[in-house]
Amino acid sequence: MTQSTPPGTPADFDPVLVTRMVSAFGHNGALGTRYVAHGADWIELALDYRAELVGDEETGVLASGPIIALMDMATSLATWIRRGRFEPQATLDLRVDYLRGAIPERTVIGHGECYRVTRRIAFVRGFAHDGDPDDPIAHVAGTFMMTGAA
């Protein structure tokens, strides 16, 4: 996602700063994703409701695509947080279960977690909700591959 970011030492990886950087550019910038919170192996991002991201004009429900993009970004950042450094990587696959449609006008929160890393692969999971974490709108699972020399 951000292979132009210079690799840093563990102490250098700042999820707040990196989220701000990747959110200022390209697709993430167009979506308007922003930082909410993070822990040792997770991060939460927010995606505000916008009419141009709607997938069903009749109901005003957000399209599923922006949810995937949000979760791709959140889980990707979670791998770097867990590793304590930036490493170039590519998404291998991502599965999303759409538990229900997001309620129109509500901000969607994407919680991404990296629960296992190997030398080349990072395993991630996460969920998205629109206000109540106990009533999620989507669950995701995926893998990333480190693409740098190793």
Add this chain to the structure above:
Amino acid sequence: MGACPTLPPYGHFLGISVEEGPLFRMPFGIAVTGRPHFVHGGALAGLLEIAAVGTVMEALRGEAGARVKPINVTVDFMRGGRERDTFAAATVLRLGNRIANVEAFAWQEERTKLIASARMTLMVRRAAGAGEE
């Protein structure tokens, strides 16, 4: 364009256009960029979903009140998408009264050189008796 499925606002947000087939085209641009010079995985996934849903809607064309809702999607990313048009098309594996199983594929230069694919399960709501089942 009469024979092509209509796109939701999100499809226009990604800059997608639909051609006969239906074939879906997403030009490269800043709004779909991930890391510099490459298409964002989320935008690719969005294109694949638009192709999957659009192709099912096309198959349901003529059925008044038919609607679809995504249940889940699995996206495989095979190659980085470069700074050029990305195309996508989908195959409806099964269209039932309640469920549609769809596969969608995305490529750039050559249709056989896929950059991503998706398998999508959709909930279908259609008028009684319209499906095969």
